[in-house]
Amino acid sequence: MQVKSYAEYAASGETPEVLFWVGCAGSFDQRAQKVTRSFVKILNHLNIKFAVLGSEESCTGDPAKRAGNEFVYQMLALQNIEVMNGYGVRKIVTTCPHCFNILKNEYPSLGGNYEVVHHTTYLQQLIDQGKIKLTDTNQFKGKRITYHDSCYLGRANEIYEAPRKVLEELDAELVEMKSCRTKGLCCGAGGAQMFKEDEPGKKRINIARTEEALETDAQIVAAACPFCNTMMTDGVKSFEKQSTVKVYDIAELIAAGQGLDTIQL
Amino acid sequence: MLVYFQIYLFIAFAAMAGFYAYRGYRRVYNNIMLGKSEDLNDNTTERFKNMLLVAFGQKKMFKNITPAILHMFIYVGFIITQIELIEVFIDGVTGKHRVIYHAVENIPFLKFIYVATISSIELISVLVFIATVAFLSRRFLIKVPRLNKPELKGFPVQDAAIILISEIYLLTCIFSMNTADMALHHGEYGFAVSGLLQHFLSNWDESSLHLLERAGWWGHYIGVLLLLVYLPYSKHLHILLAFPNTFFARLNPKGYISNMPEITKEIKLMMDPSAVPPPADANAAPVKFGAKDVMDLSWKNLLDAYTCTECGRCTSACPANQTGKILSPRKIMMDTRDRLEEVGSIVAANNGVWKEDGKSLIENGYISIEELRACTTCNACVEECPVMISPLDIIVQLRRNLVMEDSNAPAEWTGMFTNMENNGAPWQFSQQDRLKWIDN
Structure with a gap:
């Protein structure tokens, strides 16, 4: 590389x-x-x-x-x-x-x-400029993808559409979780929570968010943040759904769509 | 004689209310000014736009359509009822009856405008009545979750009930006044709603009608004055403060948290080995990092606290609160306001000088460390607030004080800080290994 x-x-x-x-x-x-x-x-x-x-x-x-x-x-x-x-x-x-x-x-x-x-x-931007061409999108046909909004992209900087537009290129069905965009539920990692235990409560935040993701029946949870990725992956595992629901970063999905990478679906 | 007595009473009530209201609003203003200064006067065009859209236009309310419409009825009702209050005032100081009506009754066009105005006040008042009953039942019968959280126990729930019931009281007064007046004058004014209601009073005698009209008129007037005096002690102050609060709201992206210039200075000295530190000023107050109490916050944080009407949209959007943690962004605002009231009364009792009371905004029955630690800084609370309050800004400032003044952080965070200082990453990996991902 x-x-x-x-x-x-x-x-x-x-x-x-x-x-x-x-x-x-x-x-x-x-x-x-x-x-x-x-x-x-x-x-x-x-x-x-x-x-x-x-x-x-x-x-x-x-x-x-x-x-x-x-x-x-x-x-x-x-x-x-x-x-x-x-x-x-x-x-x-x-x-x-x-x-x-x-x-x-x-x-x-x-x-x-x-x-x-x-x-x-x-x-x-690279897609809009015609530079990225997706050749291997067959693997996504008939799949459902749900995008998990990262708080630091979404509410913090009002980037809601770019990740979704990128995902639309994959020829999969894009489905939204109950709370999305401005109302997107945090994965629980922000504000340095990633590095400590949750405060006492009824459940962990990543579990609440994973419940919303699983409700969509999507096979792919698309993340745009390494911490969201960890949180959602842990969440999916705690429901023992890791064989049917995969958490991938948008870059991984696009690289796979370009045939540069192989991913498990 | 009686007329003069009435005029005297009217003016005396106004003067009394004016006196107490002035004291109340002055107190709020003085308390807000206990905060640190922060210049928020830049970009006035953008600020006016925010005020117009968000406060006047209620833009952010409409994310949640049912309460938005009900709230709109009360909001519009409140504004246009003030027109009728103008006539009440003129009548009150002149001792006459419906001065404006009699001034325009022979000019068809103006008379039409007058009747249309009062009729629309009556029509909107019916909607206000419906909305108020709906709000009461949302709070006390349906028990909408965000209106029934633990932080509302005690005065906050009483406060909400007082406001809603006084709205019903004011509407009752307006309709008693107009309906009795219509019945007395055989429907001469032609008002829309009281024109229908007057038939219920068809068998009342003239003196009873007169009494009802006066009771409604005085009741409305005194009710308005009482509300004016009560407002600065109530969460309902948002009807006024929503305007300055949206105007002075910070314009940065929500993800932005300000940099502390006093720290930049120190670190630049540390990084530059040849730097000579400025001579220490023996008289300078010791620098305190972050906020421990309300006067360490910015005046805008304190304005936020007084603007909060405790609707709880922030709390119901908060991921920590949703998953059962004790953090509630609304409680952050309520505690800030309560502590500010306490601090303000100490300052007022000591001729404007703060006397330490051994308490602060952190712990002491106000904001607990556990609450502060539960925040993910996700900005859901900030996004939700219909009047652009930021509970997050207060949380971050309090966290700074905990961590930098008291070294009060969970063990995992202490380890994380050490790693970041020593090897430039929150985990214990060597900085030299930052390219290992290439081969893994």
Whole structure:
């Protein structure tokens, strides 16, 4: 798999088109790593000159900031900004809505001004430009897909349509959960909940959301966020439905539709 | 003589109500100003647009159609009934009866406008009556879940009942007044609804009708004054504050949480080894991170608290609340307001100076740590609020204080912070391994 870092680009005197911000989940979480690879396969297939920061990338600081630790957040943010401004980064694409939100909305006032796009919007643009052509959509025929809105894409940044438009390309039936778009129910991971136990209550939030997903009778739950992906995958497992209901990131579905990846359905 | 006595009484009531109302509203204003300053005057065009669409136009109410329509009846009814109040006022200070009507009764066009106006007030009042009964039954008979949550026990539910019952009281007064007046004048005015109702009074004698008309007139007037005085102590204050609150609502995307400039300064010093820290100012107040009490919040958070009408759309959309956690975004707003009232009365009793009372907005019967920790920052509460309140903004500021001042975080979060500081990721992986996904 061909991946070049910004340092390598800089050494060869070239400027990449876009920085692919991989994020911590995309770098370390085994499930999210697959999404990272699928997205890179799409970028490579289209000969897009992208760079990663590799070991120069740090967490954006999102979970610390939302947990209340502004110190840790700003320490990481200012380091990241120093690195990116050093390379003259202009445009960033990321597969994580939390990275997307913080890079787009909160880095500017710390001196980090970039054009930031989430990968679902990026994929939609590539489809609209006719660059992505789906050849292997037969595997999706007759399947039902339900899209789970990520809070940090949806309500936080009002991105509701791009992920859905991308999914429409798959020739499957797109079905909505009881609460969707502005009313989309959280998966339970945001605000640094991903990294701690739920507070005492009747049930876990991901279970409530998975119930809604299962009610649609969809075979595929489409996610656009590594944390939603984990939460929904755990939820499906707790109902022992993992053999009939699969949770995939939109990048994985598109890569499969392009014949770049195989997925189990 | 009697006329002068009535004029005297009318003005005396107005003056008394004015005095107490002024004290009430002044208190609310002073309390809001206890918050930290925050400049929210930029982009006035966008702000006017928000106010026009969301407060005046009720845009966000219409996500939920049944209560939206019922609420619209009461809202429109409230506004256009104020027209009739103008005549009540003129009559009250002049000691005359239906001054406007008698001024226009010989000018057909103006008379038509007058009769049409009063008739439409009567018609909308019928709708207001239906809506009020519907609201009472939603709250007390059907028991709509969001109107029956634990945080509403006690005064909040009484407050809601007082407001709804006084609406029915005011409608009864208006209809008694107009119907008796129509019966006394043999339907001369030609009002739409009282014209029908007057037949019920066909066998009343003139003095009883007169008494009923006066009772309705005075009852309405005194009711309006009492409501005006009660409003600043009630959740119903939203009828006024919805306008400034939508105007001053933050315009950033909902995902945005402000950066703390005082921290940026410190970190820049840390990152720059050659930096010389500015000489410490011995007189400067110690910097407090985040908010522990109401005066650490922005004035906009406090305006939010007074604007909240406790409808609970936020709470019923909250994923934590839906899954049985104790967090309720509505309670965040109610606790903020209650604590602000407490702080405000201490400040008022000490000639405008705050005297520590050993309490704060966190714990002490207000917002518990468990509630604060349950939030997923999903913005469902912010999205739902029909008047653009942000409970999330308060939650984040309180979390900052817990974490940065008291080092009060669950063990998992402490570990996460350490990992982020040491290896740039919330998990314990080496930063050098960030490209391992390529080969896995």
